Amino acid sequence: MKLPNTPNVTRRSFVASVGAATVLPPATALLADSAEAAPLAAHHGATAPTEPGQSVYLFFNVAEARFIEAACERLIPADESGAGALAAGVPNYLDKQLGGAWGAGERLYRSGPWLPGTPSQGYQLPFTPAELFHTALRAINQDLDKGGTAFGDLSAQAQDTYLKGLEAGGQDLDGVPSAVFFDMLLRMTIEGFFSDPVYGGNRAMVAWRMIGFPGAYADYYEAIDQHGVKFERAPMSIGEDRHGHVHVQPAIPATL
């Protein structure tokens, strides 16, 4: 369990991290009107699990987790069609990936020199994904602290405005261009939403159910002849056993 050891930990977030049930970050209030609010109301983004099946954060500290949970939920919000990023476990996905081999720079060419490059040349920074997130999140939280309100405490509209500001670029997050951070956050949020639940996101295959994607077991030899007919089978995960329980296994390497 990652202890809050940064100087920016407030008393409030510290209390939240030890699971004080009476202290609920306002971010969860954003979900109060959604169908997913009830199961999530107890989830603080704290390092202590607050309901069965919730994962402990191993990469994000408390302040980082609060930003990530709120930000992901703005990127893919819960609404009348169903769960958003939070209920789907996207922050958990991010936590496990950034804390694992991918975060540490799996498959990334890491030698210098590092020159800015054109958009056609892609990513040219030395940061691994893990370093990039820690660096950017620290800078973001420091910036927000100056305004006195943590990201998780802002209104949804204010959160969107802030995210659009990051997206537009022009901010230097201690060496990480804000647009680069935003792009990686958005990509990984979509990954966490739509990837196989074996990685810890797309919980209960909620995102696949929303679009009707059947998942990892995929034999359509007969069904393909039924042009225009909906394929009515529950989605299936790489990690599920024959009782339908998904065994999460996030440390799958990016090689064969």
Add this chain to the structure above:
Amino acid sequence: MSPNNTRGWKSGVGLVIFAAAYVAQAPLADAADTKSAVPPGAVPCQACHGGHGEGRTAVNAPRIAGQTAHYIEKQLRDFASGTRENLVMGGIAKSLSDADRAKVAAYYASLSVPGVAGGARPSAALAARGHELAVQGAEARRVQACNNCHGPEGGGAGLSAPYLAGQMASYLASQLKSWQQGTRRNDAGNLMASVATRLDDTDIAAVTAYYAGLGAAAP
């Protein structure tokens, strides 16, 4: 359906066995079957397939409880057309209307599969080979893992392939033989024939014992 209804029944040994079995076993309805009312077509089914759809090895009638309705309906159609050859089932299937088949299939799909013992325990070598074929396949045979299509731990994969876990070993073996011999030809794309014709008798004994040994899928 009255036991004396001989509409559409083939004469011969099958009928005699069927009639004897039917007389010996009265149709059951108990607490476990309350998920849906027993449709008329299901009553003769129980004589061979058991009161809970658990199957009977003596007549090579497989467990059908918890199988998908889609699969059961297709088998009934194929028995009727003859792409799946079976003396007894051919007659039964022909005697059922499309509506009957749908009802019967839905009924058995709704049954939970009771847990049963897997039968005789295979040898360690056979068990290992069966497990290997099921979860991984065999390159030397050019055979892929059964579970690719038959689902996690052979539990079935919806509209594509039936469950194998907890199915009778002797029944599974008889079907692999039928694919080999061509008496069962209702596998679209020759998918099962391609696999079965590359298995030898030891492979068949191994993989069928493995799946039977998985017992039934608990809900």
Add this chain to the structure above:
Amino acid sequence: MVQRLKEVDVVVIGVGMVGSILSKELAAAGYKVVGLERGQARFTVPEFQSPAIHDELRFDVRKALMQDNTREPVTFRNNSSQTALPVRRWESFLPGTGLGGSMVHWNGQTYRFQANDFELATRTRERYGKGFLDPDITIQDWGVTYEELEPHFDRFEYLLGTSGKAGNIKGQIMPGGDPHESPRAREYPTPPMKEHFQGALFRKAAISLGYHPFPQPSSNLSQPYTNPEGMKLNTCVFCGFCERYACEHYAKSTPQTVILPVLLANQNFELRTGCQVQRINLDSTRKRATGVNYIDAAGREFEQPAALVITSSFAINNVRMLLLSGIGKPYDPGTGKGVVGRNYAYQTMSTVASFFDQDVIINPFMASGASGTLINDFAGDNFDHAGLGFIGGAFIGAVNTNGRPIQYHPVPPGTPAWGKGWKDAVLKHYNHTVMFSLHGSSVSQRQNYLDLDPTYRDAWGQPLLRMTFDFPPNDLKMAAYVTAKAVEIGKAMGAKQVNGSPRKGPYTTQQYQTTHNTGGTVMGKDPSTSVVNRYLQCWDVPNVFVIGASNYPQNASWNPTGTLGALTYWAADALKNKYLKNPGQLVPT
């Protein structure tokens, strides 16, 4: 300390499909062959089994079957005025690695270039006149004709078992096939794949506009097949995990399913995996190769002497091998002199999205890598280019291969990139959209080339390949033209909304656009504009043969693999029946 091994007859660099075929042909002819593959051995069982293989994050997004950028990327710039920088993560093109090479994780789309393509320079001049082309364009004739290659196309397709419908058998146009194709001797080995709903919608619309739709030729098979090597393949089940994945069903034609077991059983062949070839060694005359040096997985360096060296790696890696070995004169775009690295080309890809109402259920996830229906009416030189200001064209088809949601979630233009508006659009359109692929040709131009990077190195300390490329204006004009035609087909399908996305410059490495990198070791009749002769033998070093799409002087409107298969059997024939019987330069210079 380099350990020198015993000399063999042939060393083959790269054991993908090309390396497997050549090794098998030569081993069967009695020659001692060593195949050096830098990646690991892998087979259908156990490595390619599902459900583990059906993992979009791992194989699509993270490119698990591809060359590891950590050890060996390339560098890239759009033009010579820029500094090339490392492609730190693959996106645009995805070089594979491992036994079986890229044809393990290809889509199975199997085409023949047309007769016109092999003599593109001559025929373009004849049809459109000398001044028609942009002066920067450097298209060339191949030095071999379609007619010479036809029996080798046939052999390759029968090796794979390709499923399709012939359009032209010995000059007779066959209904249901592609009437534009160049004549073939006989039907495809297996019948066409089933058509998915998208393909059916496309076909009706294309016919209504007077075009000639046909089923995509597919090396994911429509039925069980036994090839001439005795290898058995199964029926494809349309699982929708084709490109970037390996097939668990023995249904995709890969070296593993069509030839490798036969090769590996031959005592004349020895496979060594985990071996990164560093260079081809030359003697003091610089006109004869003596073998290769390689470093194995444990970091030990070996010299493998051989009488004949074949480099059959992925296209761009063939080019790099010659540059690292000092074989052939490197191309200099400033002077226009030199040949190695010259005429690098790619593929010009555009798309059209057709959005339907909620009652039209597409099921995009039901597909093989080579499903669907397409037209060649606007491909190659199949239409009159007079007055259009460009050459080349694209095949247009409803050939979508998957519905894997991390990367496939089409939304109309103007949809926000995130938030509720994005989510609503994704849910609304996921199962109700048809995507067309417009697979466009790529001319060579003098500014586009490959050479060695001056700054960045791989994990073995060798200079990376440097790629200098941008879309020739010719190809962007072509893309705009064919996209407009394809939009009309979308409208004729009755879609509610149709949006065309023609390819625009500059070329970016950050968006996937095929792994159809061609050129750099071009074949031809003139040593001043080619690296290899028409038998794929190096002009400068006659005991080195280079076989790959690196031989293509420019790229045509179709996937390169089918044509590469033909060149491979063509070269195997030349090696067995000409070169090895009498080693020496096969074409007088």
